Amino acid sequence: MKREYLKLDRVQGALIELSKVHSVGYGEIVEVEDRLGNTMVGRVIKIDGDNVVIQVFGQTMGISVENTKVSFEGKPFEIPLSKKILGRTFNGIGKPIDGGGDIYSEEFFNVNGRPINPVSREYPRNFIQTGISSIDGLTTLIRGQKLPIFSGAGLPHNELAAQIVRQAKIQSKEGDNNFSIVFAAIGVKHDEAFYFEDAFRKAGVQEKVVMYVNYADDPIMERIIAPRCALTAAEYLAYEQKQHVLVIMTDITSYGEALREVSSLREEVPSRRGYPGYLYSDLAALYERAGMIHGIDGSVTLIPILTMPNDDITHPIPDLTGYITEGQIVLERALDQKAIYPPINVLPSLSRLMKDGIGEGFTREDHPDVSNQLFSSYSKVQDVRALAQIVGEEDLSERDKYYMKFGDAFEGRFITQSLNENRDISETLDLAWELLKILPREELDRLNPELIAKYMG
Template identity: 45%
Template sequence: MTTATDRWPPVAYTDIAELRGPLAVVRGVARVGFDVVATVAPASGPVRHGVVLEVDRERAVVQVLEGTAGLDSATAVAFGAEPMRIPVGDAWLGRACNGRGDPVDGGPPILSDRWAAVAGAPMNPTHRQPPADPVLTGVSAIDALTTLVRGQKLPVFSTPGLPHLQLATQVAAQANVAGEPFCVVFAGMGLTHTDAAFVRDALEGRAAAGDLVLLVNTADDPVIERVLTPRLALTVAEDLAFRGGRHVLVVMTDMTSYAEALREVSAARGELPARRAYPGYLYSDLASLYERCGRLRGRPGSVTVLPVLTMPGGDITHPVPDLTGYITEGQVVLSPEVHARGVYPPVDPLSSLSRLMRHGAGPGRTRADHLPLAAQVMSALARARQARELADLVGPSALGDMDRCYLSFADACERDLLDQRPDEGRDLTTTLERAWRALLVLPRRELVALPADLVDARVSDRPGEEAP
């Protein structure tokens, strides 16, 4: 990995007291600070890189990014004078790198005359602008019902076995903002080699267009690299957005793998565990990542974050989804039941929510009928769920005509609106027209969430029905 401190300072220390997993404890150090870069030179083999996690008197705990396998007491450790920094700028666009930022596409190292700290810098709250305007993903279930807004952090909650990686790559390949500079930063963590190859193939077109940065950490890479990957991605994204004037979508998958790597490092440091053995600072650590998105006053760009995480056993109270829900502004929930019905993406609309949707949809942003249309679809889906639960209790034959009508609507909504091919990108007009088509299965008098003039523009009175 290229850093601004790849040089030897005057003193190198060789008194390594302990090697624990990815950590090396160095004794006898002086004038070493927290979070500075370390250069680790074993007696044989390539030079490795590290970061100081903790300093206690004359001891420094160094996390070695390439792992400590093969290190011994003859290893020399030298410390830099500043925190880890990486080159930033347009040179990242179109490149594929590993989780440490080293190119894996056969190209040259990434060089730039600008450098930025990997840890990032907090945004001044007085300079923040509220998220506004949409990022269109080309996925109807998201664009119509849980619109992603520029500057928003909107996680995808999934369970193992569901096509969350496929959805993440589809969004990364299709997402756009109308008529403005846009790019995607994709950070994959703990991926198998098969999944990593799938991601590279699926995003090849966007990479060739020069508006993608790809960082992939595989499952057999050092675990400490997994902790670094999302920070690299966000550092690159911040520069592309706030210096380059682009709207940047950062897709990070899988944040559960990231949290497990953080747990492993915490255990190696001997820290007291909290819920389910995760470190007690998991909430603040996740917040330090998610809160790096947003918009800055006086700057044209924005950083939008779409983290993807799996819920072990489908447990939404697991620490990772639970804490993520406190930090972020909604969620897109994937359902095993919807997946079993053959619907892709298997989004459960009634469990999903975009709290900032009103800032990114409606007149002047998407379409005047978008928000009332989404409200009517959600209301009808809720009524259809009640009808389905009633049918499970008393049998479909005991349902009334209106309950059957709502069940027909739910089927039409899944078939026409929610279900689409993994390689199919839909524009917003197509998505909203499909929503109208599904709603017209219902009698006009049931469309109570829609203004009468919108309904009048779509349907006329039907025989035997009262006007709304």
């Protein structure tokens, strides 16, 4: 039942407080109308007895406590969804901003999602090919996985995200016909949003991409709802339309900053670095919406991108994200300064589900051994480089010089690839074997002798 209130207690930032309110639910949708007839959307974020706090998705400047009408809709925040959302662009609260008109559907879905029963979850197995060797070969993305990208200010994470969207594909009987992408841009500049739209359009993948864009000059409260709208759309495509959906969200740090601002307005006791104590559970509520369900062909795979302030991987947002997700891809500034793209540092990067989604029947029978050997050899390269800084390259042993040569070739040919270079998994593995030939045979202690005979002759 719809209820209206005409007197507010307080307006503070994007929060409105009311008292003597009855029969209101947490998360309930609210319509706020000022004295000029302008309307905004909000939702209930706190209930204390008969006192209610409303979070408004818009500018509250100029709103009077006397002449403002607040209407409680009696339902949670919902968005209309149909298969026609593919190829469309929406704002942070699910309203179309591409001039294509509203989405008309008889089905409305709660943006808070439907929790997946852990018993009904299916263990992720099949891999998603991104066309990027350092990801496909060493930190393989598995369908239904949560695999974040840890970046820093100024690093090319936007370019990497756009490349993954352009190139990502799955191996299935239906091919790419049942594969779609949901892209959520949180707190981005207008030129960044245009870059993504232009990149998708030029690559011809726009018709299978749904975009939810919250600009940096949009109300900060929209940043809290934007990823939820995107994940709701992904769940609809996956579990109602039986599609395999890849969700990319950038930048989770902007989302965390919005949470901190709301927490400050609500005068909550701060935790680490001023972030709310519920940051972990809030991030988990987003990340855990990825996955696969027994008996349903669709899946939701999530790649959240976050920029680490001061490149600090112990910052609360990347720190807590690492606990929740199944690995991470780490971009390193030192590699970027050497003009290596993508600047992925493979040593701190990992994919915890990789071992169960590669090898014979998934990628190729040599993939697990090759991956282990590359990790082992590249880690020895770091030790040799540290030694070379002390004694000089000329005084290194012949073995160490082989590792120096391998390290340069690995970074220059395996990790490095152009923005438009799309390598399939066979090309990636063949390139790995070619690089491993640089090392003496006795150093290849992670490879099966049968595989060495087959691929190295």
